[in-house]
Amino acid sequence: MGRVVHAFGSRRFRIAVNAFFVVGALVAAALTGVHFLHSGWPLSHANPYLIGAAGLLFLAAYAFKAWGWQRLFSPEDRPQALTLAAAGGAASVGGVALPGRFDEAIRIAVVRRLPGKTVGFGALALTLIVVGLLDSAALAPMASIAAAASHRGSVKAGFALVAAAGLAAALLVFFLPRLSRLGWVARFKVGRWLQEHCACRRTATQAWLLITVSWALRAVAVFILLQALAVGAQSFPLALAFLCASAASAALPIAPAGAATQAGAGAAILIISGVPKADAVAFAIAAQAMVIVSGAAVCAIAGAWHLAARLRRRTAPAL
Numbered sequence: 001m002g003r004v005v006h007a008f009g010s011r012r013f014r015i016a017v018n019a020f021f022v023v024g025a026l027v028a029a030a031l032t033g034v035h036f037l038h039s040g041w042p043l044s045h046a047n048p049y050l051i052g053a054a055g056l057l058f059l060a061a062y063a064f065k066a067w068g069w070q071r072l073f074s075p076e077d078r079p080q081a082l083t084l085a086a087a088g089g090a091a092s093v094g095g096v097a098l099p100g101r102f103d104e105a106i107r108i109a110v111v112r113r114l115p116g117k118t119v120g121f122g123a124l125a126l127t128l129i130v131v132g133l134l135d136s137a138a139l140a141p142m143a144s145i146a147a148a149a150s151h152r153g154s155v156k157a158g159f160a161l162v163a164a165a166g167l168a169a170a171l172l173v174f175f176l177p178r179l180s181r182l183g184w185v186a187r188f189k190v191g192r193w194l195q196e197h198c199a200c201r202r203t204a205t206q207a208w209l210l211i212t213v214s215w216a217l218r219a220v221a222v223f224i225l226l227q228a229l230a231v232g233a234q235s236f237p238l239a240l241a242f243l244c245a246s247a248a249s250a251a252l253p254i255a256p257a258g259a260a261t262q263a264g265a266g267a268a269i270l271i272i273s274g275v276p277k278a279d280a281v282a283f284a285i286a287a288q289a290m291v292i293v294s295g296a297a298v299c300a301i302a303g304a305w306h307l308a309a310r311l312r313r314r315t316a317p318a319l
Contacts, residue, residue, distance in 0.1 A: 046225075046228040046229050046286075047227070047228045050224050050225070050227055050228035051225075051228050051290075053221075053224055054221040054222075054224045054225050054228065054290060055221075055290060055293070055294055057217045057218070057220055057221035057224070058217075058218065058221050058290055058291055058294035059294050059297060059298065060217050061214045061215070061217040061218045061221070061294075062085045062088055062089060062214075062294065062295065062298045063081070063085055063214075064210050064211070064213045064214035064217065065084075065085070065088055065210070065211055065214040066081045066082070066084035066085035066088060067081050067210045068131070068134065068206075068207040068208070068209075068210030068211035068214065069084045069088075069127060069131050069207070069211075070084055071199070071203050071204075071206050071207040071210065072127040072130050072131065072199045072203065072204070072207050073119065073123070073127060074123075074197070076117075077117055077118075077119050077120070077123060078117065079111055079114075079117055079119060082301070082302050082305055083110070083111060083114045083302065084111065085298050085302065086110055086114065086298055086299050086301075086302030086303070087106070087107040087108075087110040087111050087114075088107065088295065088298070089294070089295030089296060089297070089298035089299040089302075090106050090107070090110045090295070090299050091103035091104070091106045091107050091110075091295070092291055092292050092294075092295035093292055093295050093296050093299065094106045095262075095292070104128050107128060108121070108124055108125065108128070111124060112124070114302070114306060115306055115309070115310075122197070123197050126194075126197055126198065130173055130176075130198075130199065130204070130207075131207075131211070132169075133169035133170070133172060133173050134169070134170075134173060134204070134207055134208050134211045135211060135215070135247065136162075136165055136166040136169035136170075137166045137167070137169045137170035137173065137208055137211075137212075138166070138208065138211050138212040138214070138215045139162060139163075139166050139215060139243075139244055139247055139248075140162070140163045140164075140165075140166025140167050140170070141163075142215065142219060142240045142243065142244055143159045143160070143162035143163040143166065143240075143244045144159070144160075144163045145237055145240050146159045146237055146240045146241040146244050147159035147160045147163060148237075149235075149237035149238075149240075149241070150241065150273075152272060155241075155269070155272055158248075159241070159244060162244055162248050170208070173204050173208070174201050174204055174205070176194070176198050176204075177198055177199075177200055177201060180194035180198060215243070215247075218243060219236075219239055219240055219243050220239075221290070222239040222242055222243050222287060223236050223239035225283065225286065225287055225290065226238065226239055226283070229279075229282070229283055229286065231270070231275060231279050231280070231283045238270070238273055241269050241273065242266045242269055242270060242284075242287070243266075245265045245266050245268065245269035246262040246263070246265050246266040246284075246287075246288075247262075248265065249261045249262050249264070249265035262288060263284040263285055263287070263288040264284070266283075266284040266287065266288075267280045267281045267283070267284035268280075270283060270284065
């Protein structure tokens with residue numbers, strides 16, 4: 001077992017893993033480029049002002065998601081919001097080539113590597129679990145609206161299931177501090193650890209509100225993209241249905257590639273809603289590309305900020 005751990009921690013193994021991910025990203029980029037060469041870039045004929053507005057909303061959504069995530073850390077271990085936003089952006093970019101659920105590993109790596117307060121692995125993993133639950137809770141109202149607007153029984157049942165899962169997730173988060181203090185839970189080391197690290201109900205509520213704003217901004221951005229590309233009925237319930245379907249596909253335990261899975265689920269719900277197949281696929285690719293480009297912009301902003309801070313520290317006169 002020691003040899004296996006040593007092999008995984010070796011420099012050759014890290015180089016091999018990095019090479020694998022780079023090759024995967026290049027292959028995904030090449031396949032995407034070939035697709036666009038044959039079918040054309042979906043945003044080429046769209047309204048540029050609406051595209052810009054959607055991009056700004058996606059950027060704002062990253063910010064609110066980071067603020068909500070930040071509230072789940074204890075004050076003494078709380079990372080910068082920009083660091084958390086960069087972690088979310090890096091996860092969206094990594095979703096182009098990496099399988100689903102690997103984005104959590106990217107978030108952990110970015111938060112622990114960027115300058116700032118050092119967060120324990122366990123506490124960081126706990127906040128990611130709670131953020132996932134709060135994501136489901138924030139999507140519950142949107143899924144309810146999408147279910148009410150749908151005319152297909154299977155689609156209505158699917159969105160109702162998403163809404164029910166979101167309600168259960170909200171109850172679990174809000175009652176987690178009380179559950180950790182139960183007698184049979186508190187006897188275990190894990191229960192005592194949860195008492196120290198889980199967010200209180202007030203803090204969890206604040207995080208839920210901020211994350212809900214993030215998803216609402218994403219919904220408005222998707223609706224604006226529908227207008228920009230003149231896709232389907234261009235209704236707000238259709239935008240909510242697309243967003244909920246894409247987000248629900250991200251909850252799969254494993255998937256070929258996170259971004260491709262989400263785009264496929266979004267395209268499927270558009271096709272079921274009556275949108276022509278070519279338009280649905282083009283819109284799903286365009287929407288996912290906007291999310292990825294916005295995530296890359298967040299990473300670039302965070303990188304420039306930390307680089308500028310390092311240069312200021314080096315050039316500051318010694319006291």
